[in-house]
Amino acid sequence: MEANQERRNSSRNYLIAALLILATLNVLLLYFYYQERQTNKTQEATIAAKTEEVLLTKTKLDSISLQLDAKIAEIQRLGGNVDSLLRVKEQLEVDKRELRNVNTFNLRKYEQKIRSYEGLLVQKDREIVRLKKENSLLTQQNEVLTQENTGLRTERQALSDSVSVYSVKNRELAEKVTIASALRAENVSVNAINSRGKERDGGSYKARRIDKVKVSFRLAENPLTQQNEKDIYMRIIDPNGAVLADMATGSGEFNAVGKDMIYTARQRIQFDNSRQEVSFVYGRGGQRFNEGRYVIELYSEGFKIGEGEFTVK
Numbered sequence: 001m002e003a004n005q006e007r008r009n010s011s012r013n014y015l016i017a018a019l020l021i022l023a024t025l026n027v028l029l030l031y032f033y034y035q036e037r038q039t040n041k042t043q044e045a046t047i048a049a050k051t052e053e054v055l056l057t058k059t060k061l062d063s064i065s066l067q068l069d070a071k072i073a074e075i076q077r078l079g080g081n082v083d084s085l086l087r088v089k090e091q092l093e094v095d096k097r098e099l100r101n102v103n104t105f106n107l108r109k110y111e112q113k114i115r116s117y118e119g120l121l122v123q124k125d126r127e128i129v130r131l132k133k134e135n136s137l138l139t140q141q142n143e144v145l146t147q148e149n150t151g152l153r154t155e156r157q158a159l160s161d162s163v164s165v166y167s168v169k170n171r172e173l174a175e176k177v178t179i180a181s182a183l184r185a186e187n188v189s190v191n192a193i194n195s196r197g198k199e200r201d202g203g204s205y206k207a208r209r210i211d212k213v214k215v216s217f218r219l220a221e222n223p224l225t226q227q228n229e230k231d232i233y234m235r236i237i238d239p240n241g242a243v244l245a246d247m248a249t250g251s252g253e254f255n256a257v258g259k260d261m262i263y264t265a266r267q268r269i270q271f272d273n274s275r276q277e278v279s280f281v282y283g284r285g286g287q288r289f290n291e292g293r294y295v296i297e298l299y300s301e302g303f304k305i306g307e308g309e310f311t312v313k
Helices: 002-077 082-097 107-147 148-181
Strands: 184-195 212-219 229-237 252-256 261-262 266-270 277-283 292-300 302-312
Touching: 002 082, 002 107, 082 107, 082 184, 184 277, 184 292, 212 302, 229 261, 229 277, 266 277, 277 292
Parallel strands: 184 302
Antiparallel strands: 184 212, 212 277, 229 266, 229 292, 252 261, 292 302
């Protein structure tokens, strides 16, 4: 009898222990289920907020695109140069396409781009006002010339022809002197700098190891070049043919070889004709360099003074 009683007590204890274990497992399952629901709600809220930011950014870029089209058409009508605006338009379309990937969307980066585009639109508004004034002045001058008598026009034409001949000769001579006195960049090299500040050379680098690039070169001696302050402009052209530029961090427009262009960075130096070394250090603010071949172009005083390249793997 006592043995039977002990077995019954032992079975009852096992049963109670099993029930306690099942109860504990149920509590844990309920806890994990609740945590998962909370996590899903947080993720859904984050995705919804980011989607709203993307849609708002796309609306702004679409508005800028329409304004840019209007500026291009107006400047073309007035006879201005729109090459730089067409390149900006291409970059704007690239920015709009990249918005499709919500996971890689960076609101701060796009806010900077939008400020740059808006600043460019304001700048082009001023250019349109200037072109209108110039066109108006030309129209007035043409009307005055039309009213002059035939004899005066003939005399003026003869004098103008003589002046033009001398002007052309003087201009050709001045251009030859200017070309001969232009700066020339020698030994252009591009080194990669990683996030720890370590510098590598060789010209071919892995994307994950590039935080910035350092472009170095020497200015050749030239006795015809004036020893004074000179602005040197650097353009970095990516594998797609677009210029790396951010108006908010120092990029802008300049004129060289007879046309307006966008530059990546600018540096003012005191030229002393000593084969001095000049360096540019450029970073993309945490944004990685895409794979492919990059071209470096250097300009000063309206001339292209040197070129280099590097490759990102």
